[in-house]
Amino acid sequence: MSAAPAADDLDVVAGLLREVPDFPTPGIRFWDLTALLADGAGLAATTRLLGAPARDGGADVVVGIEARGFLLGAAVAQSLGLGVVAVRKEGKLPAVAARESYELEYGSAVLELPHDVLRPGTRALLVDDVLATGGTAAAACALVEGAGATVAAVAVVLELPALAGRSRLDGHTVHALLAR
Numbered sequence: 001m002s003a004a005p006a007a008d009d010l011d012v013v014a015g016l017l018r019e020v021p022d023f024p025t026p027g028i029r030f031w032d033l034t035a036l037l038a039d040g041a042g043l044a045a046t047t048r049l050l051g052a053p054a055r056d057g058g059a060d061v062v063v064g065i066e067a068r069g070f071l072l073g074a075a076v077a078q079s080l081g082l083g084v085v086a087v088r089k090e091g092k093l094p095a096v097a098a099r100e101s102y103e104l105e106y107g108s109a110v111l112e113l114p115h116d117v118l119r120p121g122t123r124a125l126l127v128d129d130v131l132a133t134g135g136t137a138a139a140a141c142a143l144v145e146g147a148g149a150t151v152a153a154v155a156v157v158l159e160l161p162a163l164a165g166r167s168r169l170d171g172h173t174v175h176a177l178l179a180r
């Protein structure tokens, strides 16, 4: 991939992000990807950029984190010719390999890895929309690594550096398209 199209792609992505103040609670700056996902060129640009760390055989599977990570992860997986594994919120999966609880910027939650989809040695590209405090991505990394797989990279559309999520992902490659 040449540098020029990537710069164009980044402009397209940046232009379709929407900042929503005080959602879902006062004081939270929520980043809404609805317009980006709804735009064909925007989704294609996002998909190209997010999948970059896995191009040329850098990953064996994509892991998407609920819920916007499912949409992005499936698109990235399809573009790379890979499959996608959904890391889900608690109580959605009929067969669970492992679970991890974690703190969010607002509240706490549990993530679950489906049973019998990640083999030891599998290299997974983790995909989500936003890296905020890093709790979600760190929990997903722990689930992947707990299964004996490795994290090729954590790929997100947007990083919020003020919340220092990257510091929770020490030892992992963080591939953030934009920072706000």
Ligand code: AMP
Pocket: 028, 029, 030, 031, 032, 065, 066, 067, 068, 103, 104, 105, 128, 129, 130, 131, 132, 133, 134, 135, 136, 137, 165
């Ligand atoms: P964190 O675990 O704090 O890094 O939060 C990341 C997860 O929560 C991602 O799955 C995001 O979808 C969501 N999230 C957290 N903060 C925000 C925000 N300010 N805007 C949009 N999504 C967010």
